[in-house]
Amino acid sequence: MKDHVAPHQAPLRPPAQVMRLSRMGSMFPTRLSFLRTLMRFLAAEKAQVSRPVWQMCPEGYGHAVYALSFGGHTYSLVAVSTALAPEDRTDRVIAEAWDSSYVLYDGVPDADEIARMCATAPRQEAARFTERDLVLSRANKSVRLFQHVVERLRAGQQPDRQMVGEIGYLMRTTAVYGNGKFGIADRSCIDTRPGLSGPFMAEMLTVWLIRQFTHDLVEHVGQGRLDRDLKRHLGIGNSTGLGMAPFLVTHPVLLNNWMLARETALARVRAVRHLEPERAVRLVALADRARRHLAEWCVPDAAHQARIDRLRADWVRFAGGITAKALAEEGALERLIRASGTQSEDLQELLVALALEPFPELVDGLADCMADPVGPVAAPLADTAQLRDEIACHFGWALAPDYADAAQCRQFWYVSEAKQEPRLGDRFAEEGAALESPLDIGRRIKALFLDLPERSEDVRAFLARSPEHFLAVARVALAAGYPYAEIRDNLIGAGCLPIDMLRCKLAFFGASKFDPKSDRWTRITLCQGAPLADELDRRADDWWLPVFDA
Amino acid sequence: MSWSGAEVSALAAKAARGAGAPAGQAALFGQAAALHLQQGRGAGALAEALETLPEGPIMDLPLVLQEALPVARSGGEIDVVWAGDVALAWSYLETMPYRCDVELERPGGLKVRFSPRSDARPRAQRISGCEELLHKMATLAAKTLVPDSAASRSGGAGAGLTDND
Structure with a gap:
């Protein structure tokens, strides 16, 4: 840990208590959540958001560029708004068109670069991007609220507060891609920069700027101004599915x-x-x-x-x-x-x-x-006796289930051909278990444990004979140094609810108002109550569990 | 066209799985493959490694890392015995979170000096000029994908309700 003067502390809650799915699925955002950290940083840097480009037709289609500088770098959000037929609007990853699309750009784009991103951003996964492009995203309108706000503003009125309170966002993102996806910059290109060194900081910055764009867009189309408190309560929605869950395991x-x-x-x-x-x-x-x-x-x-x-x-x-x-x-x-x-x-x-x-x-x-910043630093395991001891010490949760029992191996994780979307199947009712993704950590640890030789031997010799256990050995090697590294539950059991993994990760992002649509996907709200772009100097850090003062 | 290190790493890992490597070895190959291409060490060794599965460097080089790990942690020199492509072995050694300087490259192995690495990983270089290899990897990676079905679609984000709300 980098805190050099460590304050007094009580004992840590043990991983056996903390790393259970049900508890992870009960998490709330904290002041360590990434959006909170980002807002504090931007406020400390006195970052100012400008909007150097706004080329939007009266109906709200066109593009805009937002820029801000901090830590010695300038970043720009290029936002593209396009007409979308209702039948094409879907939050699914397999969608091919969206109401709006975005690129967080490293620097200030010139006209050629803006034209390039206006052509590529709406195509999302079907396009290729460059190392100047840091984050790629897209969002669909909450049609109900967006239309309502436009109509009210055009009539010279403010939107219905109850409706704003109930929905809480004008658009919801359906993907926010970082770290090299589709040719955008690797995270290592920016992870030493001030303000972006923390996890998902570039993605959080993108989300916060998208929220600003949604406010500006609705005011542009509605030809009126939203009250500040309404605007502050309008965060940015998000639909999140299984794609987020494997990240915590990998x-x-x-x-x-x-x-x-x-x-x-x-x-x-x-x-x-x-x-x-x-x-x-x-x-x-x-x-x-x-x-x-x-x-x-x-x-x-x-x-x-x-x-x-x-x-x-x-x-x-x-x-x-x-x-x-x-x-x-x-x-x-x-x-x-x-x-x-x-x-x-x-x-x-x-x-x-x-x-x-x-x-x-x-x-x-x-x-x-x-x-x-450096990757896993695992201690070498001397021999299979030590391997056995480590498993017995740290992986009781993995040894307990009988994975031959149908209920304990009911589900399998896999990647679909359709846009390579991670999914979860029923092993006994669906095809594809032979192509299972390796998220069955508990089962693998138990299989390793059962295969360990009675007489201790060098781990390398064991792995040369049983190479299928390499992943499990690597996870065991991490356990001593990284006590909170494993979700201590059976991720292929019938009782595994991926929504718990999603909530854990999203709480770290700073999400609130979890709105599960099944045990596999949820809508959430990000940035609700967060400072607006011109409020960073006033209320950057007091928006934990925001409330709408109706 | 250029590629990011992360996407090549992910693609190479999937390709290795598609070619029959176990998950752990495949993931390690992914990391090593991206480093290998970023360092301009040539695509041939990677293609060959995929072709020789279920044997060959993708299975054997992780064991070399196991042997090198104690030395890498404490810092010092080690003679790495490796009869295969030494450049690929070097790329594997560089996946470890330690600074790794190859002092001598020779047939049959490398002499390596390990030392603590500074805080951050080095900035990833873009990857280009290896389209044939990447195409081959994409073909192998596709073998890990499960065909779409109605049952599988029903569980994804956005499933089961209108999105025009």
Whole structure:
């Protein structure tokens, strides 16, 4: 960890508790979420967004360029808005046309470069891009809200606040591609630059600028100005599916670093024995904000709404104990966190996110530890006896299931021919299990364990004889140094819900208002409550669990 | 046309899987292949490595890394015995998170000095001039894809509701 003067901290929550799917699927955004980190950085840099190009017809089709400079570099978002027939509008990855498309560009594009991106961005995966192109994205309108806002603005009125509150965005992105996809720049081209060294920073910057574009576009078409508070509440939606889930399995070091930073932050906060009065007041206010946020969080899915309803009720009861008087007692925060142990994981994780919020000096520096600048540094395993010991020590969760049981291997991950979309199939009802993607880490670890020789031997000799275990050995080798690297659940079991993996990753992005449409994909809102481009100097960091002050 | 290191790495890994390599070895080949091409070490060794599966360097070079790892971690020199393409072996060694200087390249192996690497990975170079290899890789990678079906489509993001809401 890069924090050289480490504050006191309580013990970390063990990976066996933290790295379970159900808990990961209960996570909330925190002040370590990437969008929060980015906003703080842009504010510290006094970054100013300009719009040097706006070539848009009255109906809102054309292109625009936004630019901002920070850390010694200038970045530009090229936004292209195109007409789209209703029958062509789909959030699916397999779509081939969108309402709008975007490129985050390294520098200030000249006319030729703008023309190039206006031609390629709308084609997305079907086009090729250059190393000046850092991020590629696209977004579709929330037709209902976009049309409504346009009509109201044209009539000289503001949109219906309830509708703005319910939907929360004018457009939703359906993909945000970084790190070399389709020829764009490798992450290593920018990962030492100030402001972009953290994970997904270029992608978050893109999303924030897209949100600004959606505001400008609706005002352009509606020929009016949105009230500032409405605009601030209009984030950017996103549809996220299974494509995001494998990332957490295939990037164990990153997953470890994200979780370890968050758990270290919590451990530091738990070690705080005395809360200053102003800090206690802040916690009480934030607990109330969380209550109002939960009250505004409504989703169409009945099961998920019931879960939100339970959390609302539980939180009202629990947060009743979060008072300035109670927090004035020594060790109050630790007691509160301990008391939450009897509550649901949803409530526990909400409390974790709340507890971090008033402690920027203990938490924010940990954001510097969330990238993976050098790659996995695994300790060599001396022999198969050590391998066996490591598995027994760290992988009990992997050894427990009987993977021959149909319920324990019901699902298989694979990549579809259709736009190479990651998907999840039923092993016993669908074709394709022979081409299964290697996300079955638990099963592989157990197979390795069962194949280890009784007499210890050199790991290399074992792998020469059993090369199919190479991946499992590599994961075991990581375990000692990266305790939060593995999701400690059976990812091919019938009970595996990919939505839990999505929520974990999206919470790290800073998403809120999770709106699951199945156990495999969700809509979310990003940047809701985030500062507008001209507000970075005023309210860059106070938008945790935003509420709409209707 | 030029390619990013990340897309070549991903493509090479899928190609190795499509050609029959186990997942771990395939992923490592992906990393090494991108480095190999970025360093201009020639596409021939990569094509040959894919052709010789289920044997050959994609299976054997990961074991070489296993042997080199203790030395790499502590820093120091090691004689790497390798009868195959030494440039490809070098590319594999460079996938490790340590600085790797080849002091002597000779038939039958390399003498390598490892030292701690500075904070960040070196900036990736663009890859070009290897279209034939990439085409071959794409063909092999396609063998890992599952044909589209109605059942599989039903679970993806955006499935099951109107998008004009």
